[in-house]
Amino acid sequence: MMLKIDKGLYRFTYGKPNIKSNKYAIFDLDSTIIKTKSGLVYPKYVNDWRIMNGRKQVLQQYHSDGYRIIIITNQKGVANKMGEPTKKSSIVFGRIIGSMTELGIPVEVFIAAADDCWRKPNTTIIEEHVFKNSVKKICDIENIFYVGDAAGRAYDGAKKDDFSDSDRKFAFNILLLMRFYKNRKTKISFLSETKFFKDVSPTYTLKPFSGFDPKKFLENMVAKKTPPLISQFDTFVDSLILTYPLFIMMVGPPACGKSTLSKHIAKTHSAQIVSQDVLKTKAKCLTFVNQYLERRISVVLDNTNPSNKTRDEFLSIAASHNAYVMIVHFDLPKELPKHLNIMRERISRSPKLPNIVYNVYYNNLEPISSEYHTLTIKNYVPAFKNKKHLTYFLQLS
DSSP states (O other): OEEEETTTEEEEEEEEEOOOOOOEEEEBBBBBTTEEESSSSOOSSSTEEEEEETHHHHHHHHTTTTTEEEEEEOOTTTBBBSBBBHHHHHHHHOOOOOOOOHOOOOOOEEESSSSSTTTOOOOOIIIIIISSSOOOHHHHHOEEEEESSHHHHOOOOOOOOOOHHHHHHHHHHOOOHHHHHHOOSSOEEEHHHHTOOOOOOOOOEEEOOOOOOHHHHHHHHHHHHBBBBHHHHHHHHHHHHHSSSSEEEEEEEEEESSSHHHHHHHHHTTOEEHHHHHHHHHHHHHHHHHHHTTTTTEEEEEEEOSSSHHHHHHHHHHHHHHHHEEEEEEEEEEOHHHHHHHHHHHHHHHOOHHHHHHHHHHOOOOOOOOOEEEEEOOOOBBOOSSSHHHHHHOOOO
C-alpha cells in the first residue's frame, strides 16, 4: 500500500514488515536493489526496472533471519511544493510497487519525494518513522547496517566516480543519532552495494567526505577561542559612544545568525526589528524604518542587504533622522550558512532555501562603505538550544 505520511514523504509497504525486530537491514533503491532495463540513468516508463543480480536471494535470507527490511530512496520531483504527487510519481511509484512485489518479502519503502528534511543524508525518516522517536527502540538495536551506491568512491579512470557520497554520510549521521540517544554499544555498518552483494567491481579508493565538515569547524572555533556571536556584538558596542535612536543594519546571507542577533539587540537596546521576511516587501520595510526613527525608536533591519543600492535607501532615511548607524556584516565561510539552513529546516520544519538564493546573495554582495561603524563577523560558535540541536549540527549535509 502506498501512503502519503507527510508533506513530501511517502511510504509503501508490502506484506507485514517485522516492525518489532531490533535488527535493521536498510538499503538504498536505485543502483542498489534495482536498475533500469533500458540502461538509461533515469527511467522513462513504469516497467523500466529490473532487480539486480543476487538481490532477491540475499534480501529473502535477511528476512528469514529476523531482520526488518527497509528501503529509503531519494526521489526529488515526485512531490510538488504542496507535497502532492507530480506526473513523475506514477513512474516512480509504479517501479517501486512492481519491484517490491517481485521481491516477495515484507518490506517498507520510504520515498523522500522533495528536496526537504526527509531527504538523505538527513536522518528524519529514521528518527521519526523507523525508530518513532523511541529511546528504547534505539537503545535496543542489536544489529543495523545500511547499503547504498552513493559512497564517494574514486575509480582512477576505470569507471565514473560515484556521483555523491550521500549514502555514506547517511550512515554516519545515523550513528550520531544513535549516540545522542545513548546507544553506545551498537555501531552501524555502511557497505557499498558491490561489497554487500559481492558484485564484481574495479578497485577504488574512498574520497574524504565532501562539503562542510561541522566537527572540524567547531574544533577550529574552540582552538582559536572564537567568541559566540552575541559576545562579539556586545564587545563591539562597548567600544562605541552611542546616541539614540540607533539604526543597525544586518548584511548577510540567509540562516547566518542575523535574526538571532537582531532579537538580542531588540531586547538590550529597546529596538524594533524590521524584516522583509515578515513584511514581505521592501517598500513596507522602508515605511516602517521611517516611522520608527521619526518617533526616535531604534531599529534593527534584519534583511540580507547585499547591494549598495538597497543599503543606501535605508541609510538615507537613517541620516534624515540623525540616527546612529551601525552595520553588522556576516562575512562567513559560504558553507556555514548553507549548513545552518538545512539544520533550521529540520528543527523548525520551515522550508529550506534553495542554493540559488545563496548564489544570488553572493553575486550581488558589494563592499560596505568605511564611513559607517561596521562589525564584521568572520566566524562564531553557534549557540545550540540543546544537545539534540548540536547533534543535528554535527550531522553531515
